[in-house]
Amino acid sequence: MLNIKINSDSLTERFIKYAKIDTQSDPFSTSIPSTEKQKNLGKLLADELLALGLSDAHLDEWGYVYATLPSNSDKKVPVVCFCSHMDTSPDSSGENVKPIVHKNYQGEDLILPDDQTVILKMADHKDLKNQIGNDIITASGTTLLGADNKAGVAEIMEAVTYLAQNPDIKHGDIKILFTPDEEIGRGVDKADLEKLGADLAYTIDGETLGSIEDETFSADGAVLTINGISAHPGFAKGKMESAIKIAGDILAALPKDYLSPESTQQKEGFVHPVGMSGSVEQAEIRFIIRDFDDELLKAHATLIEETTKNVLKNYPHSSYQLDIKAQYRNMKRILDQYPYIIENGVEAIKRAGVEPKKQSIRGGTDGSRLSYMGLPCPNIFAGEHAFHSKQEWVSVQDMIKATETIIHIANIYEEKA
Numbered sequence: 271m272l273n274i275k276i277n278s279d280s281l282t283e284r285f286i287k288y289a290k291i292d293t294q295s296d297p298f299s300t301s302i303p304s305t306e307k308q309k310n311l312g313k314l315l316a317d318e319l320l321a322l323g324l325s326d327a328h329l330d331e332w333g334y335v336y337a338t339l340p341s342n343s344d345k346k347v348p349v350v351c352f353c354s355h356m357d358t359s360p361d362s363s364g365e366n367v368k369p370i371v372h373k374n375y376q377g378e379d380l381i382l383p384d385d386q387t388v389i390l391k392m393a394d395h396k397d398l399k400n401q402i403g404n405d406i407i408t409a410s411g412t413t414l415l416g417a418d419n420k421a422g423v424a425e426i427m428e429a430v431t432y433l434a435q436n437p438d439i440k441h442g443d444i445k446i447l448f449t450p451d452e453e454i455g456r457g458v459d460k461a462d463l464e465k466l467g468a469d470l471a472y473t474i475d476g477e478t479l480g481s482i483e484d485e486t487f488s489a490d491g492a493v494l495t496i497n498g499i500s501a502h503p504g505f506a507k508g509k510m511e512s513a514i515k516i517a518g519d520i521l522a523a524l525p526k527d528y529l530s531p532e533s534t535q536q537k538e539g540f541v542h543p544v545g546m547s548g549s550v551e552q553a554e555i556r557f558i559i560r561d562f563d564d565e566l567l568k569a570h571a572t573l574i575e576e577t578t579k580n581v582l583k584n585y586p587h588s589s590y591q592l593d594i595k596a597q598y599r600n601m602k603r604i605l606d607q608y609p610y611i612i613e614n615g616v617e618a619i620k621r622a623g624v625e626p627k628k629q630s631i632r633g634g635t636d637g638s639r640l641s642y643m644g645l646p647c648p649n650i651f652a653g654e655h656a657f658h659s660k661q662e663w664v665s666v667q668d669m670i671k672a673t674e675t676i677i678h679i680a681n682i683y684e685e686k687a
Contacts, residue, residue: 274432274678278667288314288420288423291307295308295451296454315335316329327446334450350679351647352445353636355423355475357452359418362659372405374404377402404666406665415664417663418475426448426474426676428673441680463644463645472611481628483629484628486638487562488561488567489598490559492574494557497588500549516585517553520555520581539570541574544558601648614683619675
């Protein structure tokens with residue numbers, strides 16, 4: 271068994287350095303990456319990897335970072351890739367992030383200084399009960415932290431650094447892939463898997479300590495366009511059919527006690543309006559549609575359409591258009607064909623001294639699409655919690671265990687080759 275000793279100060283400093291760099295992605299941008307500032311972190315990571323001796327490390331024109339830690343084994347070992355995304359969610363500001371380390375957490379409320387209405391309470395964050403004595407990192411109250419997924423980025427970088435500095439730990443070729451725009455569903459749009467040259471991968475983007483996830487939502491995006499009838503408001507009686515009001519009626523008619531994020535859990539899917547814009551003449555509602563069952567995605571889209579048709583019975587001169595776009599699919603179908611990938615991940619978590627938790631994600635990762643692109647890729651815990659919010663937090667000790675898990679995964683594939 272490997273005796274791995276991760277330097278907690280080094281890992282903490284690395285994470286904080288990355289967290290301070292604004293890498294928020296933009297769902298309304300058509301550029302790749304969606305925001306140029308994501309490349310600021312990408313260039314830093316590529317430079318750090320080059321300094322470690324990974325001579326092929328580079329940031330490409332699309333904002334992806336590629337690198338290889340060469341094999342130190344005489345065996346023919348499967349090529350393993352570790353992947354995390356560099357962008358942070360558009361749901362909360364990622365500008366001017368001020369990470370705070372709360373040392374030796376003892377269960378107290380964590381009041382964030384820049385907005386003292388933002389308070390982390392154990393009653394609201396159940397996993398805090400497992401963090402007594404640990405060091406908790408939060409932001410300062412006005413931004414997200416960015417542990418989703420800079421915790422994963424930092425853990426991969428720390429693991430690669432450790433392996434480069436400890437050549438007695440045997441491993442095959444290790445590929446590193448850092449992606450942009452995962453938070454807006456475009457994380458692997460321009461990923462070059464031929465250049466990457468990996469046989470399998472693990473995203474490091476999960477939540478709870480010990481979790482390994484082989485199943486995600488399947489996901490579609492939907493845009494509903496309402497074409498109303500405009501008229502001068504002073505002379506609109508019997509003529510105007512406001513697209514804004516029609517959109518409001520449609521939203522009000524959708525289910526609230528089921529098929530809605532705030533009323534679903536576990537394997538239950540949902541239809542979620544995430545944005546609306548428009549005028550009297552035309553309005554647009556943007557939805558995300560989620561379920562673990564692909565067939566139910568179709569049923570959920572039908573619900574949107576049938577609800578729209580029923581509402582429009584009251585607006586006989588208006589019309590609609592519903593456009594559905596596939597985003598990603600449940601990776602379990604692919605991963606079930608490669609059980610050893612999960613088995614080796616579980617074994618690595620055990621070797622890190624952690625109880626493995628095999629579970630599903632009520633969300634998606636780059637691994638969903640990578641799996642369907644020919645690179646089977648489950649998700650390993652990074653330790654991030656309350657992501658996409660100002661209450662986001664991560665435990666340094668959980669990050670250490672994730673780093674150890676990465677190192678064990680690399681070693682297990684060499685050991686079993």
